Amino acid sequence: xxxxxxxxxxxxxxxxxxxxxxxxxxxxxxxxxxxxxxxxxxxxxxxxxxxxxxxxxxxxxxxxxxxxxxxxxxxxxxxxxxxx
Amino acid sequence: xxxxxxxxxxxxxxxxxxxxxxxxxxxxxxxxxxxxxxxxxxxxxxxxxxxxxxxxxxxxxxxxxxxxxxxxxxxxxxxxxxxxxxxxxxxxxxxxxxxxxxxxxxxxxxxxxxxxxxxxxxxxxxxxxxxxxxxxxxxxxxxxxxxxxxxxxxxxxxxxx
Amino acid sequence: xxxxxxxxxxxxxxxxxxxxxxxxxxxxxxxxxxxxxxxxxxxxxxxxxxxxxxxxxxxxxxxxxxxxxxxxxxxxxxxxxxxxxxxxxxxxxxxxxxxxxxxxxxx
Numbered sequence: 001x002x003x004x005x006x007x008x009x010x011x012x013x014x015x016x017x018x019x020x021x022x023x024x025x026x027x028x029x030x031x032x033x034x035x036x037x038x039x040x041x042x043x044x045x046x047x048x049x050x051x052x053x054x055x056x057x058x059x060x061x062x063x064x065x066x067x068x069x070x071x072x073x074x075x076x077x078x079x080x081x082x083x084x
Numbered sequence: 085x086x087x088x089x090x091x092x093x094x095x096x097x098x099x100x101x102x103x104x105x106x107x108x109x110x111x112x113x114x115x116x117x118x119x120x121x122x123x124x125x126x127x128x129x130x131x132x133x134x135x136x137x138x139x140x141x142x143x144x145x146x147x148x149x150x151x152x153x154x155x156x157x158x159x160x161x162x163x164x165x166x167x168x169x170x171x172x173x174x175x176x177x178x179x180x181x182x183x184x185x186x187x188x189x190x191x192x193x194x195x196x197x198x199x200x201x202x203x204x205x206x207x208x209x210x211x212x213x214x215x216x217x218x219x220x221x222x223x224x225x226x227x228x229x230x231x232x233x234x235x236x237x238x239x240x241x242x243x244x245x
Numbered sequence: 246x247x248x249x250x251x252x253x254x255x256x257x258x259x260x261x262x263x264x265x266x267x268x269x270x271x272x273x274x275x276x277x278x279x280x281x282x283x284x285x286x287x288x289x290x291x292x293x294x295x296x297x298x299x300x301x302x303x304x305x306x307x308x309x310x311x312x313x314x315x316x317x318x319x320x321x322x323x324x325x326x327x328x329x330x331x332x333x334x335x336x337x338x339x340x341x342x343x344x345x346x347x348x349x350x351x352x
Contacts, residue, residue, distance in 0.1 A: 011266035026332035056309040067320040077331030103305035166268040176345040198322035
């Protein structure tokens with residue numbers, strides 16, 4: 001299980017590389033969005049290894065926070081305000 | 085009627101999320117579910133008599149089976165393209181016709197197209213959907229574009245319309 | 246027996262996550278990256294959740310990870326759709342070797 005966690009964290013670093021290098025702004029936003037979904041997986045595996053059940057609550061909240069953040073940033077990219 | 089069904093659904097979801105039958109959690113759940121039901125009950129289900137037709141649920145199960153199968157195929161497709169040393173991609177944006185009318189059916193159609201092999205829905209305007217396709221087939225372009233949409237459209241029309 | 250099945254499902258999920266992130270590095274423009282990363286990471290994370298449900302059974306960890314699956318399947322493609330549309334309107338061009346662009350006429 002520890003090896004799986006290490007592979008997931010390596011994928012997180014690949015995402016961070018894209019977020020740092022990405023030539024345009026949407027590239028960075030895609031990388032951050034994907035990083036959020038990877039973090040959900042990390043939280044779930046960590047909760048199973050340590051046998052702490054509240055980690056899955058963090059994962060469940062992280063899904064929605066990532067979704068709302070991505071939608072707001074996408075609307076900002078389109079050049080519209082948030083209330084239409 | 086709508087509000088009571090929404091209340092029951094949200095209360096069951098609350099019980100599954102807290103996963104305990106302590107009295108304080110149950111009371112909090114009742115209060116929060118009542119608040120949700122009164123605030124959002126009006127936008128829950130538009131057309132009420134569609135909910136009780138058992139045929140729609142059977143079609144929904146069939147849709148789930150097809151969706152999971154396409155999802156697995158899409159993942160192996162992406163893994164092949166990414167790990168191939170020469171990157172065999174020919175990307176482009178194509179368009180296809182959509183005939184679904186209700187909002188939820190169009191949303192689920194766009195989500196399904198995003199999860200099928202090699203396609204990503206970019207925009208829906210009126211009757212057309214614009215699809216970013218990672219490997220365009222050159223022969224019979226119109227027919228193969230329409231095939232992407234038709235695979236799900238028939239089932240979704242039977243579920244939601 | 247059931248432990249081995251769960252661990253295999255989690256392994257497949259983690260492998261798909263890694264492939265999605267390699268795609269995020271290797272592919273040439275933002276639409277292709279979005280496509281590879283969204284598909285692989287969504288199904289990979291769903292696989293991890295289902296594997297944890299198989300491993301831990303019907304207790305609070307398993308049930309909650311099962312509830313996570315439909316939420317991920319609903320939110321992640323929607324976010325990808327919004328990002329693709331936002332990137333096009335923001336002015337990111339397609340890759341140089343792209344075949345066609347039928348969206349430009351409609352903008």
